[in-house]
Amino acid sequence: MIMTGITLLFICTLGLLAAHIFGMNSHMSFSSKQSGTQTGAYGKVMETVLGQIEVYNYQRMGFNKGFICFSPDSRFLAVGSETGEVLLYTTKGSLVWRKNMGLGKLTALEFSSDGQSVLVGETSQQGWLFSLSVKDGSELWRRSSVNELGTNIKEKTYPGIVAIRTDAAGMIYAVAQRYIKHADGHNEYVGQIYKFTANGERVGSFPGDHNLDSWVSWISVAAAGDKAAFATANFDVAKYKYDQNIYCLDGNLNTVLWSKYIDVVSPYQNVTMRTGTDITPDGRYITGIASDGRCFLFDSEQGQEVWRRSISQPQKIGGVYINATGNYSQLLGEYAVFTTGNTYNRANWQLPTPVEHPNSNSLFVFDLQGKLMNNYKFGGMIEQIAASNKLAALAIGRNVRSKDPSVHGLYIITIPETQLVDYAATSGGPCVAAAISADGQYAAGIEAPLQLDDGQVIGEYKLTLLAKKQR
8 A cells, every 4th residue: 555655656746747847738648558450551561580599588688689771762671680691672572682791790780871882880809890782792891990999809808880870971980899897897998980981991080099988889970971979878987088978079080079078967976878869960959868867959069058858857766766768869850859768776777666667668759949749658668769751660679667568569650749650569579670761661670589587488580671551
């Protein structure tokens, strides 16, 4: 009875808090997700198994995934699998080619801006960035990151290309990272950001003559190529050279235009921003989201904070701090989109929580003035978001609290209305990757297998391709 009362009080309190922060027109929804039936707006073009992979359970923090993206002209779908293969399909479902990349782990995938090549990042002893021909999968060029980042074969700490972006002129930006967990428990980060021409010539790097000592695994680039932004996620409370939370560089990666330190909120000891800087197409604004649930919009010229909002404020209930992690931010037209993840116990993410955070596993849409337009609460973790025009495709995976597999699937919603367009349920496993074509005609998702608490394995490692039905 006492716990029930506390739970109800907590939910009501957060509801009032949300109304205070966002206003009464926020359309906050704390209801569970809908059923797994399709609306019929999209139809399945194909489903194909991508191979056998290691099966994880609910106790695993990270998860198997894969990488998928559509070509700029919406004609092709590129897939990078956990099995080490890169595959290219037409959007009609035909396999064009498949290529085994060897022993490295695929960690990034992107099309070149002209759609003529597939860019592949891997973590391996050399930390390669590959360029593959769309025509036949042949290797056009490769570049290594080991000279800057180093490697340790004995300890299995390898360099890797973990993010790839392009600008309108065809320039390629790649984030290289090496993570080292030392025997005494402390973390070491080694990183570099590269700029290449379409032919693979390296024309810039940051910091250049030394390495980043912070966790950097994400970058965003203005379409004009005049700015690049990244955030840091230093989990240890330690002294770092690169201790700011957001950095904005000139497009040549020569100069820090500005950097920003963000104040810490209780009960955290630092601010981590692992993913989700994004830049408006005109380069005017930059978004960011912290794991503590605060989202931001910055002016890109001077780095001035335009506004901030708290979409999943940490709360203490029954002596336990719970939070719903801030995950992704994305700019889509005149709107900024932010997502939250699962509910975690602040003391230890594997410990139980009294309740789920009401704002967990949700998507929030703001206009560029900071007004909340709409939000949508999903039943599981938003593993990835991909946006195009006025649509967003979302991969919905595990809810580590409810452990309800019926919510797993690929969701397509409108922006800014957050209306459900269609939903393709998986065969049971979490949906771990999502993509949508530039014209919104095609969407794709990857499902991974999942081991339930009773040992049963559901789902399989599978690709699904959808196409919008003509009406």
